[in-house]
Amino acid sequence: MAHGQGRTNTTVAIIGAGFSGTCTAIDLIKRNQCRDFVILEKGLEVGGTWSDNTYPGCCCDVQSHLYSYSFEPNSNWSREFPTQAEIQRHMVSVAEKWGLYRHIRFNSTVSEGRWNEERKKWDIAVNIGSGKEAEYGEQYTLKADFLISGVGQLNQPYYPEIRGLENFSGKVMHSARWDWTYPINGKRVAIIGNGATAAQIIPEVAKQAISLTVFQRTPNWVVPRNDTAISVSRRTAYHYIPAIRKRYRSQLMDMREDFFQAASVPDTKEKDGIRKDCLEMMARSIPSNTELRAKLTPVYPPGCKRVICSDDFFPALNRSNVTLQTDPIEQITRTSISTSGKRSHEHEIDCLILATGFKTQQFLFPMEIYGSQGRSLSDVWKEAPSAFRGVNVESMPNFGILYGPNTNLGHNSIVLMIEAQSRYLNALIGKVIAAKKAGLLLALSPKPAVIESYNKWLQERLQKSTFADPRCQSWYKTAEGRILNNWCGTVVEYQQMMSKVQWQNYEIEDPGNFMVSRGAFDQIGRVVEESSFLQKSLDGVLIGSSVLFAGAFLWPRTRL
Numbered sequence: 001m002a003h004g005q006g007r008t009n010t011t012v013a014i015i016g017a018g019f020s021g022t023c024t025a026i027d028l029i030k031r032n033q034c035r036d037f038v039i040l041e042k043g044l045e046v047g048g049t050w051s052d053n054t055y056p057g058c059c060c061d062v063q064s065h066l067y068s069y070s071f072e073p074n075s076n077w078s079r080e081f082p083t084q085a086e087i088q089r090h091m092v093s094v095a096e097k098w099g100l101y102r103h104i105r106f107n108s109t110v111s112e113g114r115w116n117e118e119r120k121k122w123d124i125a126v127n128i129g130s131g132k133e134a135e136y137g138e139q140y141t142l143k144a145d146f147l148i149s150g151v152g153q154l155n156q157p158y159y160p161e162i163r164g165l166e167n168f169s170g171k172v173m174h175s176a177r178w179d180w181t182y183p184i185n186g187k188r189v190a191i192i193g194n195g196a197t198a199a200q201i202i203p204e205v206a207k208q209a210i211s212l213t214v215f216q217r218t219p220n221w222v223v224p225r226n227d228t229a230i231s232v233s234r235r236t237a238y239h240y241i242p243a244i245r246k247r248y249r250s251q252l253m254d255m256r257e258d259f260f261q262a263a264s265v266p267d268t269k270e271k272d273g274i275r276k277d278c279l280e281m282m283a284r285s286i287p288s289n290t291e292l293r294a295k296l297t298p299v300y301p302p303g304c305k306r307v308i309c310s311d312d313f314f315p316a317l318n319r320s321n322v323t324l325q326t327d328p329i330e331q332i333t334r335t336s337i338s339t340s341g342k343r344s345h346e347h348e349i350d351c352l353i354l355a356t357g358f359k360t361q362q363f364l365f366p367m368e369i370y371g372s373q374g375r376s377l378s379d380v381w382k383e384a385p386s387a388f389r390g391v392n393v394e395s396m397p398n399f400g401i402l403y404g405p406n407t408n409l410g411h412n413s414i415v416l417m418i419e420a421q422s423r424y425l426n427a428l429i430g431k432v433i434a435a436k437k438a439g440l441l442l443a444l445s446p447k448p449a450v451i452e453s454y455n456k457w458l459q460e461r462l463q464k465s466t467f468a469d470p471r472c473q474s475w476y477k478t479a480e481g482r483i484l485n486n487w488c489g490t491v492v493e494y495q496q497m498m499s500k501v502q503w504q505n506y507e508i509e510d511p512g513n514f515m516v517s518r519g520a521f522d523q524i525g526r527v528v529e530e531s532s533f534l535q536k537s538l539d540g541v542l543i544g545s546s547v548l549f550a551g552a553f554l555w556p557r558t559r560l
């Protein structure tokens with residue numbers, strides 16, 4: 001890598017090439033006509049979550065017609081819930097379309113960001129992992145006017161602290177670091193965990209392994225996913241009549257927003273619906289094993305932990321080669337996992353799969369970020385990670401986070417949150433770019449009092465949500481019960497909040513008075529995803545035209 005001026009200076013540095021990083025980059029091009037940006041990605045591909053998680057069975061649990069950018073619809077999704085490979089391919093095609101590859105530096109890990117008060121720029125330490133570039137310089141500094149973190153909440157695998165794990169002599173794989181060269185066929189396999197990831201791996205591994213032991217600590221509520229292929233005629237209709245595809249997206253949005261009542265609000269009738277669906281599916285899938293069904297039935301309310309969507313999890317547990325183990329794990333030896341409980345037992349295995357989740361509470365880990373007056377992010381967050389609207393942090397000028405503290409959901413697509421964040425942050429970046437064009441340096445950061453009152457309001461609401469229920473522990477909250485990861489409302493509420501930038505919420509060092517609307521706000525709008533009254537009324541017309549279209553499309557083929 002040539003470390004010339006152009007390579008070490010940029011207007012915006014974006015960390016991560018997942019949905020967050022690529023969305024911010026596209027908005028820079030669309031909204032700010034800015035192509036002076038760099039995306040630093042520690043991996044070798046675009047996709048983030050969708051390039052890291054290649055385990056068998058990996059797919060989304062929000063329909064891809066909603067789990068995708070509103071501005072890059074794909075008429076051609078093959079299924080309601082496509083596989084990881086299909087989602088990643090789509091993300092690659094979007095990155096290609098927008099010409100992002102020339103901005104992405106792969107194999108580049110950010111270890112530090114340091115705000116330079118005088119120059120009003122970030123000094124970003126970039127480590128080159130391997131390859132020819134690393135031979136002549138393993139690290140360099142990139143200077144940027146604005147720094148964006150798009151590293152997500154689920155990118156650092158969590159390895160459990162279990163006595164003896166390091167002594168195991170067989171194969172160990174974390175779900176997010178799957179080794180496809182290892183053949184599962186004919187192996188005695190154990191999997192620790194039964195969350196959303198394990199629920200996807202178990203049915204696939206069960207088909208190949210000679211035996212599979214699932215180590216479950218806490219059961220989960222599981223509802224049918226009802227995955228189906230999307231027919232060619234439907235895909236063709238989506239392609240030629242985009243209004244039908246758009247309508248489908250808004251119907252999915254309505255359905256998902258309704259699910260908020262089930263996932264996040266205590267004591268609703270929708271929660272009873274989840275209990276009923278789960279227990280009925282369990283009874284259908286495991287008809288003659290009441291002991292197994294009892295072990296799989298949670299005692300906490302649905303939504304307290306993530307509700308799992310799966311059609312094949314319960315049937316897999318009912319297979320003769322699969323055992324559900326609920327006794328606590330005592331230790332791991334060279335060749336086995338031993339459990340305590342009424343009868344201690346040693347389970348001999350060849351392969352251990354850790355579906356134990358991610359380090360979700362150390363946002364931006366392990367990067368070191370230093371803001372105004374050298375203040376570190378770990379100092380700002382010494383009580384708990386928090387941000388203004390999930391995107392801006394105290395003492396961190398010209399800095400933004402996507403999918404940051406309190407922006408995760410239990411009921412809808414994270415991509416919708418990311419789009420709102422990207423639009424909002426691009427409004428801030430726009431001011432910095434305008435100042436730069438005029439040869440001036442502009443710095444803005446959220447006011448501490450604003451962050452405090454926002455988080456007070458947020459935490460009060462969250463404490464009334466299902467996530468706070470003390471009957472469960474989850475990756476959403478600390479052991480003390482503070483919810484760090486989740487947003488408190490619906491997506492529409494979040495989008496509405498993010499549709500305005502109120503400049504009085506920011507401390508602004510503005511030598512050129514670029515905040516033309518200081519004291520007021522800029523209305524930046526939002527993507528309206530939910531159905532409008534008009535859309536609902538037009539449903540009849542659309543259904544009619546799609547039937548006509550499908551007929552016209554299929555008629556010549558049926559005659560052949």
Ligand SMILES: Cc1cc2nc3c(=O)[nH]c(=O)nc-3n(C[C@H](O)[C@H](O)[C@H](O)COP(=O)(O)OP(=O)(O)OC[C@H]3O[C@@H](n4cnc5c(N)ncnc54)[C@H](O)[C@@H]3O)c2cc1C
Pocket residue numbers: 015016017018019020021040041042043047048049050053058059060061062067108109110111150151152153154155197367402403412413414415
């Ligand atoms: C298996 C799985 C399935 C999921 N399914 C769904 C779903 O169905 N619906 C849903 O809404 N959400 C789902 N999620 C959540 C998912 O993480 C988000 O929807 C979304 O993909 C997050 O995108 P992101 O770009 O913010 O983060 P990520 O996709 O995690 O991307 C972060 C990127 O930053 C890079 N990076 C990290 N640190 C550094 C560094 N120091 N330097 C350089 N690069 C760095 C990483 O390599 C990665 O490429 C799922 C998560 C997992 C793990």
Ligand SMILES: NC(=O)c1ccc[n+]([C@@H]2O[C@H](COP(=O)([O-])OP(=O)(O)OC[C@H]3O[C@@H](n4cnc5c(N)ncnc54)[C@H](OP(=O)(O)O)[C@@H]3O)[C@@H](O)[C@H]2O)c1
Pocket residue numbers: 059060061062154160161162175192193194195196197198200215216217218306309329355356357358473475
């Ligand atoms: N689209 C999808 O369908 C999909 C798929 C995968 C992931 N995701 C997303 O990613 C998130 C994380 O999912 P995940 O399944 O990877 O992680 P997770 O939900 O955090 O689950 C981790 C699992 O490991 C268990 N575990 C952790 N440490 C353990 C230990 N020391 N001993 C025994 N068991 C241990 C946990 O048990 P406890 O429950 O007792 O803590 C839990 O069952 C999901 O919530 C979801 O947001 C989505």
